[in-house]
Each structure stands twice: as structure tokens, then as C-alpha cells.
Amino acid sequence: EWVFNHPFFVILNMAIGGNFGGAVDPGMTMPQETLVDYVRVYQAPDTAERFEATFVDDFTGWQKVSLPFSDFVRSADQPADAPDDGLNLTSVWGYGFQTNGSNTIHIDQVRLWSTYTVYLPTVVQR
Structure with a gap:
């Protein structure tokens, strides 16, 4: 399950010690x-x-889908204050899928070619 679907806690502590990791003053x-x-x-x-x-x-079952970055276009629907500086491989933080109706999406591997490989087993259910 996605880590951000769980409760988070704020920890407030008083750090004691010497200079950056040094011993506590006797x-x-x-x-x-x-x-x-x-x-x-x-x-x-x-x-x-x-x-x-x-x-x-x-198709039914598993299918390899390749989407080159050249196929991506800037969406018409942008949040307020979104930059308009173009897509590049160093700026991709995540991805989302929109389905029609009640569908299940299974993702076996996501790869960014020529940069690095990310193996991300994911199941999205609506």
C-alpha cells in the first residue's frame, strides 16, 4: 500500500550534545x-x-506499452502557478492513470530508457 496513505507523526525532540554529534557536555x-x-x-x-x-x-492480458517522451504534450489543465518550462527526464516525479469506469490497472515495470531503470510493481484499483 502507498506509504502516504498511512498516518504520519511529528516528532519534537530536544537534541543535546556537543558540536554536531559530539559528546554531551559533562x-x-x-x-x-x-x-x-x-x-x-x-x-x-x-x-x-x-x-x-x-x-x-x-488488448487483454499483459502488453508492453512504450511511450517515448516525444509523445508527451503539456496538459491543458494545469494547477495554479505551474511552471511552463517543458518536460525533461530529470524532472519526472510521478505519474498517474485515468480510467473509464471501474477498471484495474496492473503495472509490472516502468523504465526510463537512457537514464535509469525503475522497477515498480504496482496495482491500482478503482
Whole structure:
């Protein structure tokens, strides 16, 4: 299951010690206490630039689908403040799939040729 579907926790601690990983000062009084008055958690806005490519799903079972980066075009639907600086192989952070109706998508391997290979076993159910 996707890691971000699980609860997250904020840990507030008081780090004690010397210079960057050094020993604790022998003159320090223990135990110590940290008082936290207020914590606010922010989420960065979704400003990622969107690109899309399509293919026809006219097969059953497993099928190799190759989508060269030259097939991707900038999507008409962009979030506010999305950059318009073009697609390049170093900027790909993720991908999504849109299905019609209640379908299941099985992804066995995703590869970015000439850059690196990512093996990502994934099952998406709607």
C-alpha cells in the first residue's frame, strides 16, 4: 500500500550534545525539558507541471506499452502557478492513470530508457 496513505507523526525532540554529534557536555544538568507552545504543519501547494500521452487499450492480458517522451504534450489543465518550462527526464516525479469506469490497472515495470531503470510493481484499483 502507498506509504502516504498511512498516518504520519511529528516528532519534537530536544537534541543535546556537543558540536554536531559530539559528546554531551559533562556539566549539563539532566533531565532536561522542552516546552512546545504551538505547532503548525504546512503542505506545499501542488504546482507540478502536467504532461500527458495516450494509448489505446485494445488488448487483454499483459502488453508492453512504450511511450517515448516525444509523445508527451503539456496538459491543458494545469494547477495554479505551474511552471511552463517543458518536460525533461530529470524532472519526472510521478505519474498517474485515468480510467473509464471501474477498471484495474496492473503495472509490472516502468523504465526510463537512457537514464535509469525503475522497477515498480504496482496495482491500482478503482
